[in-house]
Amino acid sequence: MHVTELPDKSQDHLKAIFDLQEWGDGSATLGRIAERLGQRTSTTSEAIKRLAAKGLVEHTPTRDPHGDPIPDARGMVTVPEVFSLADAKLGDHFIIDRISDRDPALLRYLTTRGLLLGVTDEVLPRPYPELADLLFVDVSAEHADSAMKGEHVQLPVGSLGAVLCREVDNA
Structure with missing residues (x-):
């Protein structure tokens, strides 16, 4: 064809x-x-x-739009080591790896605040015990309009468990 x-x-x-x-x-x-x-x-x-x-493109997605792993043709899944954003400590730098899609309203809330896959953030001091403060440290070109480098985002601590992160590879 x-x-x-x-x-x-x-x-x-x-x-x-x-x-x-x-x-x-x-x-x-x-x-x-x-x-x-x-x-x-x-x-x-x-x-x-x-x-x-039809053999016109190579399509081998390894992740769904929210970061969840997709098995390859052999049924194997590659899952990176992650931790909950709720467990991140002051000064930690992390890359957003997955965002839970179990609660669509929370997913929309987090993504409208700039928490997007692949964005690198830093944990800042909390202005209040129940309010987390994050700094966008590195934003890919793909997300440049949604999450701005150097911008802050404040989130309720209860929403942090819906975000899984991986350590920044400094190699």
Whole structure:
């Protein structure tokens, strides 16, 4: 099958992937493709799976949109060592690895505050015992509009258990 025989939407996905790889930083993540096409990530994921089934793209996601591991073709799962944000100590630097999607309202709350996968944060002194203060230390280009480097976010301590983090690799 030639690419021109594909439906227009499939061609749009291929063009978005090409543009992101050719003119961007080389990473055509589901989130970036969805954003470029004005779609939900789940819609983009299904489209990419169809293109992969036709051999037009390589699609081997290892994580869902909230960071939960996805088994590979052999059923193996790679799970990084993580800790709860509730256990982070003053001065700790961490990378957000997963955000629980069990409570959709809490998930929306956390993501609108800039707690996004891959963002590096630092734990600051608490202004009040039940209020955590975090500093965005490093923000990828993918999240530059949602979480700003150097910005603070304050969260209720009760919400911290919904965020799993991994240590910053200083190597």
